[in-house]
Amino acid sequence: MAAVDRGAATRPGGHGLHLGRLRVRDVRTYVEADVELGPGLTVVAGPNGAGKTNLLEAAYLACTGRSFRQASDADLVRRGAEAGNASATVVTRSGPSVFSVGVDPQAPRGRRLRVDGTPVETLLDHPSRPRMSVFLPDRMVLVKGGPALRRAHLDQLLAVLRPSSSPVRRAFHEALRQRNALLGSLKARGVGVERAGQELQPWDATLAAAAAGLTTARRETAEAIRPAVNVRAAQLGLAGELEISYRPRASEDPEEVVAALAERHAGDLERGFTHHGPHRDDLAVRRDGRLITRFGSQGEQRLSLLALLLGEADVMEEATGSRPVLLLDDVMSELDADRRARLVGLIRERGQALVTVTEAGHVPGAGDEGVGLVDVVPGSAVVARVAAGAPADAPPADEDAA
Amino acid sequence: MQPAPIERLVAAFSRLPGVGPRTAQRLTYHVLSRPDEDARALATALIEVKELIGECRICFNLAEGERCVICEDPRRDPTLLCVVETPADVLPVERTHEYRGRYHVLGGALSPVDGVGPRDLRLEELYRRVLEGDPDDPARGSGPLVDDGTTSSGGPTVTEVVVATNPTTSGEATALHIGAELRERSPQVRVSRLASGLPVGADLEHADEVTLGRAFAGRRTI
Ligand SMILES: Nc1ncnc2c1ncn2[C@@H]1O[C@H](COP(=O)(O)OP(=O)(O)OP(=O)(O)O)[C@@H](O)[C@H]1O
Ligand SMILES: [Mg+2]
Ligand SMILES: [Zn+2]
Numbered sequence: 001m002a003a004v005d006r007g008a009a010t011r012p013g014g015h016g017l018h019l020g021r022l023r024v025r026d027v028r029t030y031v032e033a034d035v036e037l038g039p040g041l042t043v044v045a046g047p048n049g050a051g052k053t054n055l056l057e058a059a060y061l062a063c064t065g066r067s068f069r070q071a072s073d074a075d076l077v078r079r080g081a082e083a084g085n086a087s088a089t090v091v092t093r094s095g096p097s098v099f100s101v102g103v104d105p106q107a108p109r110g111r112r113l114r115v116d117g118t119p120v121e122t123l124l125d126h127p128s129r130p131r132m133s134v135f136l137p138d139r140m141v142l143v144k145g146g147p148a149l150r151r152a153h154l155d156q157l158l159a160v161l162r163p164s165s166s167p168v169r170r171a172f173h174e175a176l177r178q179r180n181a182l183l184g185s186l187k188a189r190g191v192g193v194e195r196a197g198q199e200l201q202p203w204d205a206t207l208a209a210a211a212a213g214l215t216t217a218r219r220e221t222a223e224a225i226r227p228a229v230n231v232r233a234a235q236l237g238l239a240g241e242l243e244i245s246y247r248p249r250a251s252e253d254p255e256e257v258v259a260a261l262a263e264r265h266a267g268d269l270e271r272g273f274t275h276h277g278p279h280r281d282d283l284a285v286r287r288d289g290r291l292i293t294r295f296g297s298q299g300e301q302r303l304s305l306l307a308l309l310l311g312e313a314d315v316m317e318e319a320t321g322s323r324p325v326l327l328l329d330d331v332m333s334e335l336d337a338d339r340r341a342r343l344v345g346l347i348r349e350r351g352q353a354l355v356t357v358t359e360a361g362h363v364p365g366a367g368d369e370g371v372g373l374v375d376v377v378p379g380s381a382v383v384a385r386v387a388a389g390a391p392a393d394a395p396p397a398d399e400d401a402a
Numbered sequence: 403m404q405p406a407p408i409e410r411l412v413a414a415f416s417r418l419p420g421v422g423p424r425t426a427q428r429l430t431y432h433v434l435s436r437p438d439e440d441a442r443a444l445a446t447a448l449i450e451v452k453e454l455i456g457e458c459r460i461c462f463n464l465a466e467g468e469r470c471v472i473c474e475d476p477r478r479d480p481t482l483l484c485v486v487e488t489p490a491d492v493l494p495v496e497r498t499h500e501y502r503g504r505y506h507v508l509g510g511a512l513s514p515v516d517g518v519g520p521r522d523l524r525l526e527e528l529y530r531r532v533l534e535g536d537p538d539d540p541a542r543g544s545g546p547l548v549d550d551g552t553t554s555s556g557g558p559t560v561t562e563v564v565v566a567t568n569p570t571t572s573g574e575a576t577a578l579h580i581g582a583e584l585r586e587r588s589p590q591v592r593v594s595r596l597a598s599g600l601p602v603g604a605d606l607e608h609a610d611e612v613t614l615g616r617a618f619a620g621r622r623t624i
Contacts, residue, residue: 174571182514199520202512202578206571 017130017322018352019059020089020096026081027061027103028054038372039091041344041353045360046376052356053136055376056327059354060132062088065101065113065123068134068327073105082106090128097128130352131160131316131324133309135331142308143292143301147282154246154283157312158221161319165217172210172278179203180273187272197265208257211277215248222246222283224319229311236310237342238303240288249280299334306331310346317351326353332362340364408434460536462507462524464489472504473536479503480536481561485528485580487511487568495566503564506531511572512579520579528563528580532588535559562592569596 024033029051044052057076060068067076077084087100101123102112113120115128123129142149158165182203186196226244233242250257260276261268268274285292285304292304309326317323326347332340332355341364347353348365360366360373367373404412408430415426433441457463458470465471472478472492482503486492492505508523535558565580567573577595584593 171571175575178512178514178571178575185514185517185519198582201582202575203514205578206575209574210571 017090017092019325020091022059023087024058026078026084027058027076027086028078035374039352040370041348042372042374043360043363043366044354044356044374044376047358047378050376050378052376053329056329056354056356058086059088060327061101062086062099063130063132065111073103076103077105090130092128099123133313133324133326135309135328137330140301140305143285143305150283151281154218154221158217160316161221161224162217168210168213172214175207175210176274176279179207183268184272187269193266193269196269200265204258204261208254208261211250211257212252212254214278215250216252219246219248225312225315228314229307232310233307235342235346236303236307237339238300238307242304242307243286245284247282247284248278250277302334323351328353328355330356332357461505462509463492463505481558483560484564484566486566511567511576513572529587532560532563532584532591560591564594566596
């Protein structure tokens with residue numbers, strides 16, 4: 001057995017935090033749910049519409065105070081109920097901590113967030129909060145869609161891996177907003193390019209300083225995840241080299257950015273917004289040199305996204321000491337038996353993961369000791385049959401292929 | 403529902419910065435529980451502060467009368483100007499005891515998003531002060547240097563301007579704007595920016611004295 005496997009077995013749930021008990025009341029389909037999660041893999045099984053995604057959403061809600069699919073309070077609360085609540089016991093190195101989120105569409109002050117009974121403004125920067133890495137079928141737009149989402153994703157990663165870059169990111173967005181507002185007003189006032197240039201100059205310099213800093217931080221983050229994503233892609237059986245590369249628009253030298261902005265004054269004035277800068281960056285995902293966005297099959301795109309999430313989890317674990325909890329919704333569809341077995345093997349190696357499937361049989365090793373099973377019975381609205389324990393040594397991925 | 407006068411006071415308190423509806427309620431009950439004189443004293447203080455405090459004619463800091471205490475103080479060096487965004491930013495600089503010059507209060511910072519452009523700030527006044535120096539204070543008894551009937555008879559000219567706008571995006575852009583303008587209009591004047599011992603995105607008002615003192619010592623030319 002490989003050293004990695006043994007390591008994972010002696011450190012159940014990876015190095016850091018995982019969810020223990022998850023309790024849900026009057027959220028989505030659930031009147032009540034009470035689930036004890038193991039530190040490793042938990043399979044959430046049930047027919048279409050049973051409430052599997054809802055359960056993952058509740059776990060995410062309890063730990064972040066947010067939904068992972070832009071949901072209003074009214075959407076989240078079970079139809080017919082007035083208010084709902086999701087809470088999770090988070091197991092940390094210094095003992096358990098209870099995160100709880102109350103949702104009441106009627107409440108004027110929004111969701112009620114608590115940690116161990118104490119109200120808090122936000123859960124997001126709480127030190128015991130487990131990070132969550134989410135795969136949803138509609139997150140496929142991350143590899144299929146335009147650059148905006150990949151940029152946002154890269155910036156989220158940046159916030160985790162390089163928290164010190166947060167001020168620069170904020171400063172960039174603020175400077176961009178200000179410069180665009182100025183362009184709009186200069187245009188409306190019909191100010192000539194030369195005169196406008198004078199007014200733009202301090203904003204060009206402010207924007208350039210932040211833009212250059214942001215570009216550097218993004219490049220370093222993309223470089224940091226590249227090797228891990230590459231490794232994970234190969235392990236997932238994605239043929240050919242998967243390469244993540246950052247495609248910046250702006251220079252990392254503020255002086256050069258200032259010059260590039262000045263060159264575009266006329267065009268910027270005409271259209272009333274800033275054309276040059278990291279707000280137009282992209283993160284390219286290529287396989288053997290070809291953009292996966294345009295040339296990947298469904299399964300390949302799915303595997304690429306999974307490789308990205310797994311690779312990022314590795315890097316986050318290394319950087320912060322704790323591995324994000326993986327919430328993988330409907331991840332098995334479009335994958336062949338071999339790829340499924342590989343994926344399950346990898347997620348059982350380390351860390352906590354919740355995986356939804358319509359039939360438990362689609363997850364190789366679902367019946368194994370140490371793998372939790374949550375049967376979501378449609379209509380009952382109460383979660384039944386929960387089996388969870390410490391994760392056993394992960395079986396070699398290909399042996400388990402059905 | 404509470405009696406209307408109570409509602410009115412709660413509403414008035416809630417408009418204060420940092421006061422939520424609950425605190426406003428508590429303050430209102432507190433006022434009610436105290437003797438009449440206390441309420442009257444508070445009301446008088448509120449009205450007086452608005453009636454008696456205006457803007458300094460020289461630096462636009464808060465002043466009781468024509469000039470603020472700093473502009474009236476003969477020991478303050480009139481050749482040195484510190485540019486700040488608001489009157490609230492003067493106090494923290496004063497507390498460092500590092501600075502012996504005068505101030506210039508801009509009345510804000512450039513912010514196109516809020517429609518604040520160069521003409522909405524006391525910038526022309528700043529450039530004029532730098533170019534011509536501050537008018538002498540007749541109350542100080544020295545009288546006008548040249549008795550030609552104008553008030554801007556010119557004191558000693560400014561040799562250095564320290565731009566202490568907040569280290570926010572707006573504050574930075576304002577500092578750059580001032581730096582560029584002064585380089586053109588008064589190239590002989592040294593213009594410096596507070597070194598950022600200040601955390602990025604922090605307001606001057608909330609900076610502690612030690613960091614601010616250090617920032618003053620390490621100011622850089624812009
Ligand atoms: N606020 C709510 N109150 C009651 N039911 C809701 C609420 N919001 C969503 N639902 C119901 O939840 C069901 C969907 O649940 P969920 O998305 O978790 O299913 P699923 O088990 O993931 O199904 P699939 O296998 O198709 O992905 C829908 O029938 C929907 O009507
Ligand atoms: Mg679902
Ligand atoms: Zn004054």
